[in-house]
Amino acid sequence: MYRIQTMNKISPVGLNRFPSELYEVGDAVQDPQGILVRSAKLLDLEFNPSLLAIARAGVGVNNIPLDRCAAAGIPVFSTPGANANAVKELVICAMLMGSRDIPGAIRWVREQAASGVDVSTVVEKGKSAFIGPELYKKTLGIIGLGAIGSIVANTAISLGMDVYGYDPFLSVDTALRLDRHVHVVKDINDLYKRSDYITMHIHYTEKTAHMIDADAIAAMKRGVRVINLARGEIVDDEAMLTALDTGMVAAYITDFPNNRLLTAPHVIAMPHLGASTPESEQNCAAMAVDTLRDYLESGNIRSSVNLPEMTMDRSGVQRLCVLHKNVPGMLANITSLFGRDGVNVENLSNKSRGDYAYTMVDLGSKVGDNVIEDVRRTANVIRVRSLEW
Ligand SMILES: NC(=O)C1=CN([C@@H]2O[C@H](COP(=O)(O)OP(=O)(O)OC[C@H]3O[C@@H](n4cnc5c(N)ncnc54)[C@H](O)[C@@H]3O)[C@@H](O)[C@H]2O)C=CC1
Numbered sequence: 253m254y255r256i257q258t259m260n261k262i263s264p265v266g267l268n269r270f271p272s273e274l275y276e277v278g279d280a281v282q283d284p285q286g287i288l289v290r291s292a293k294l295l296d297l298e299f300n301p302s303l304l305a306i307a308r309a310g311v312g313v314n315n316i317p318l319d320r321c322a323a324a325g326i327p328v329f330s331t332p333g334a335n336a337n338a339v340k341e342l343v344i345c346a347m348l349m350g351s352r353d354i355p356g357a358i359r360w361v362r363e364q365a366a367s368g369v370d371v372s373t374v375v376e377k378g379k380s381a382f383i384g385p386e387l388y389k390k391t392l393g394i395i396g397l398g399a400i401g402s403i404v405a406n407t408a409i410s411l412g413m414d415v416y417g418y419d420p421f422l423s424v425d426t427a428l429r430l431d432r433h434v435h436v437v438k439d440i441n442d443l444y445k446r447s448d449y450i451t452m453h454i455h456y457t458e459k460t461a462h463m464i465d466a467d468a469i470a471a472m473k474r475g476v477r478v479i480n481l482a483r484g485e486i487v488d489d490e491a492m493l494t495a496l497d498t499g500m501v502a503a504y505i506t507d508f509p510n511n512r513l514l515t516a517p518h519v520i521a522m523p524h525l526g527a528s529t530p531e532s533e534q535n536c537a538a539m540a541v542d543t544l545r546d547y548l549e550s551g552n553i554r555s556s557v558n559l560p561e562m563t564m565d566r567s568g569v570q571r572l573c574v575l576h577k578n579v580p581g582m583l584a585n586i587t588s589l590f591g592r593d594g595v596n597v598e599n600l601s602n603k604s605r606g607d608y609a610y611t612m613v614d615l616g617s618k619v620g621d622n623v624i625e626d627v628r629r630t631a632n633v634i635r636v637r638s639l640e641w
């Protein structure tokens with residue numbers, strides 16, 4: 253039985269993909285081999301020795317200690333693209349809310365009724381306070397043209413917006429998916445100076461922390477509306493509050509509220525709702541469970557954010573999965589141990605990613621436990637698993 257601990261509420265559409273005869277799943281599971289998580293913070297998590305993998309049902313992995321996991325031989329999986337449509341739809345909503353102060357307008361209507369006024373008699377006079385621009389023919393700047401940014405770009409084009417995108421690491425796949433009318437710029441200032449709306453769709457890392465700071469805002473068009481459904485830490489809150497105060501930024505629409513931000517009137521804050529649709533929760537959960545199972549049952553590493561990707565069809569009778577440091581000679585050191593036991597290698601794959609590498613070896617006959625122990629004791633080997641079929 254594999255033990256899987258859920259650290260957040262995970263859609264049953266995903267959880268039902270664990271065969272009950274093979275998996276024990278739940279939030280109270282002890283000493284798990286697999287963890288399923290959404291946004292719960294695991295940065296200080298102490299790994300129990302049996303922990304083999306962590307699957308994030310979602311894409312932002314700033315809540316998981318990726319380097320520490322890699323060093324301990326724990327792959328971290330994410331679910332690329334699985335919640336992109338949900339976020340895209342909320343970005344369009346955010347632009348509309350920020351343009352016409354829809355939350356303020358709704359609040360005002362309710363306040364009228366609550367104060368005893370007949371609402372129907374005041375709407376025509378009161379509505380002028382909520383006039384705001386249309387999206388049509390306005391310019392949208394998108395920072396990060398990955399799974400979310402690229403579909404936000406295409407949808408904005410279909411709404412009649414002029415779209416500028418900035419992504420220094422744009423993948424060929426994404427570039428091919430982009431509407432040909434999207435202007436991809438090499439200098440982010442080209443985007444800042446033109447955009448009426450700016451939305452960011454990048455991961456939060458040390459490099460993107462406070463990317464939207466006072467200098468970035470100073471390069472923007474006065475009255476810009478900024479949308480942040482990526483991560484709060486990407487924006488310097490103090491710089492944003494100053495810019496809201498001076499009118500440099502007309503509205504800041506964020507999925508990452510804090511009490512300080514909520515002191516400003518032109519902040520529209522949501523409780524991290526970007527991926528909260530049944531469709532997205534189901535997609536993410538299904539993908540996370542599938543990748544976790546594939547690793548636990550077959551050793552395949554797919555959609556990993558910290559260790560090399562590797563899949564191999566099953567062959568032979570036994571598979572050894574060896575996570576090790578990316579240093580010369582490892583493959584020879586490992587395979588020589590099988591030769592010594594007269595065991596034939598049916599298939600083998602080896603890939604590296606940064607400081608770490610992964611070797612999977614399918615063997616024609618079963619090796620003795622002493623051989624597995626020798627592999628485990630080989631210098632620079634981090635973790636060895638043996639799977640049999
Ligand atoms: N509010 C919510 O509920 C959700 C928020 N997110 C956030 O959105 C982020 C992006 O998600 P995806 O689009 O799925 O990821 P992705 O990996 O498909 O796209 C990220 C893109 O950012 C680009 N990039 C990296 N550094 C950059 C930089 N300095 N400037 C411009 N572009 C840069 C990459 O090349 C890549 O194309 C996630 O990391 C997460 O923080 C994602 C899903 C839901």
Ligand SMILES: O=C(O)C(=O)COP(=O)(O)O
Nearest residue numbers: 290291309310311312527
């Ligand atoms: O996938 C992401 O990065 C998200 O921000 C979604 O987070 P959630 O799964 O809704 O806690």
